[in-house]
Amino acid sequence: MPSTHPLVTGTVGPGCAKVDPIVVADGVSRTFGGLTAVDVAHLEIPRGKITALIGPNGAGKTTMFNLLTGFDKPNTGTWNFNGRSLAGVPAFKVARAGMVRTFQLTKSLGRLTVLQNMLLGATKQPGENIFTALVRPLWKSREAEITIKADELLARFKLDAKREDYAASLSGGQRKLLEMARALMSDPELIMLDEPMAGVNPALTQSLLGHIKNLKSDGTSVLFVEHDMHMVTHISDWVIVMAEGKVVAEGPPETVMKDPAVIDAYLGAHHDTDLGDLTGGPNLVEDARAAAEEVHEHKHHKEDKS
Numbered sequence: 001m002p003s004t005h006p007l008v009t010g011t012v013g014p015g016c017a018k019v020d021p022i023v024v025a026d027g028v029s030r031t032f033g034g035l036t037a038v039d040v041a042h043l044e045i046p047r048g049k050i051t052a053l054i055g056p057n058g059a060g061k062t063t064m065f066n067l068l069t070g071f072d073k074p075n076t077g078t079w080n081f082n083g084r085s086l087a088g089v090p091a092f093k094v095a096r097a098g099m100v101r102t103f104q105l106t107k108s109l110g111r112l113t114v115l116q117n118m119l120l121g122a123t124k125q126p127g128e129n130i131f132t133a134l135v136r137p138l139w140k141s142r143e144a145e146i147t148i149k150a151d152e153l154l155a156r157f158k159l160d161a162k163r164e165d166y167a168a169s170l171s172g173g174q175r176k177l178l179e180m181a182r183a184l185m186s187d188p189e190l191i192m193l194d195e196p197m198a199g200v201n202p203a204l205t206q207s208l209l210g211h212i213k214n215l216k217s218d219g220t221s222v223l224f225v226e227h228d229m230h231m232v233t234h235i236s237d238w239v240i241v242m243a244e245g246k247v248v249a250e251g252p253p254e255t256v257m258k259d260p261a262v263i264d265a266y267l268g269a270h271h272d273t274d275l276g277d278l279t280g281g282p283n284l285v286e287d288a289r290a291a292a293e294e295v296h297e298h299k300h301h302k303e304d305k306s
């Protein structure tokens with residue numbers, strides 16, 4: 001039976017319209033040779049909420065992130081952010097518009113200090129504006145301003161003690177925190193996190209979850225890609241499921257995990273999974289997570305070898 005939800009106008013389903021969308025995408029496709037990585041007819045991301053983008057390996061989630069944030073160019077498609085068209089706009093301008101992303105493999109620059117990494121996250125660097133660049137006092141005051149902001153964020157993410165350390169010396173989890181903190185240097189309205197939990201040890205998991213929830217309390221919209229189904233069910237307001245480049249399901253976490261299309265999407269990557277385990281049982285979330293982890297490990301194993 002078609003269902004409704006307070007975040008949605010009309011009925012809940014793949015590509016459904018949101019009451020207050022921050023991103024609206026239409027007809028976005030990207031092919032690599034003969035492979036269609038993304039083929040999304042319509043997608044809307046709700047404002048001020050935490051939205052999870054899930055799906056098996058190779059579903060097109062990271063490619064969709066790359067397209068929306070200007071790190072890749074689509075074959076077709078348009079999208080707007082806050083009502084402003086951002087199709088074809090390069091990544092640095094997308095960040096200035098208020099849409100910032102982090103990467104699956106963190107991009108912190110190991111040979112720069114933690115603080116220097118943070119300063120690079122500020123969208124308007126001192127010297128970017130020719131007038132400011134020529135007038136040294138203005139240059140200096142802007143630099144002081146962004147350093148204060150960087151220090152505040154480092155304290156919030158408990159990285160202040162590491163301020164002068166090289167980013168290369170941080171643990172995987174600390175680098176994820178640094179990525180998130182750096183993304184916040186530009187005061188984004190939408191932050192897009194690509195697998196924030198991957199490689200994070202359990203000690204930092206709670207802290208990362210807390211930071212993501214705080215982002216929402218501060219009014220920031222969050223879109224994240226994640227294979228950890230516990231995280232997805234715990235913190236998301238909304239879940240979007242991709243498989244083979246398309247949006248195959250979406251809805252609140254408590255219902256989307258029971259959707260046959262979601263089960264199919266995970267089984268699609270898992271022909272050897274025991275169907276009896278995954279269909280309809282109370283452990284669906286647990287099983288889907290284990291399935292996703294298994295695929296993930298398999299993939300990383302392949303990557304290690306190559």
Ligand SMILES: Nc1ncnc2c1ncn2[C@@H]1O[C@H](COP(=O)(O)OP(=O)(O)OP(=O)(O)O)[C@@H](O)[C@H]1O
Pocket residue numbers: 032035036037055056057058059060061062063064299
């Ligand atoms: N630069 C590229 N060149 C060729 N093929 C690519 C490229 N980037 C992605 N692909 C392919 O596009 C498809 C979608 O990949 P993508 O990384 O977007 O999936 P994903 O859902 O993010 O997967 P994962 O969960 O493993 O990160 C895959 O088949 C992938 O191999």
